[in-house]
Amino acid sequence: MAGILIKDLPADIHRKLKARAAVNRRSLSAEAITILEFALDDRSGPPTLEKIDSMRLKGSRPLTQALLDRARRDRR
Numbered sequence: 001m002a003g004i005l006i007k008d009l010p011a012d013i014h015r016k017l018k019a020r021a022a023v024n025r026r027s028l029s030a031e032a033i034t035i036l037e038f039a040l041d042d043r044s045g046p047p048t049l050e051k052i053d054s055m056r057l058k059g060s061r062p063l064t065q066a067l068l069d070r071a072r073r074d075r076r
Contacts, residue, residue, distance in 0.1 A: 021031035047055070055063075 017028060017031060017035075021028050024031060024034075026034065
């Protein structure tokens with residue numbers, strides 16, 4: 001597996017990364033990989049059905065046809 005070395009990482013970023021890793025129960029490396037994967041996720045195309053389902057399940061309210069129609073009507 002490839003590696004990466006980050007030189008001159010500011011102390012405050014290191015502190016935030018370390019705190020975030022602790023909250024998520026990950027190592028610093030695992031947390032950095034997770035952040036990079038999210039940041040580099042290809043969002044240029046339409047989301048897959050699997051991605052849509054996961055977003056719908058995590059939402060504060062269920063995604064319904066009425067909600068979609070209202071959003072289209074309001075141009076959101």
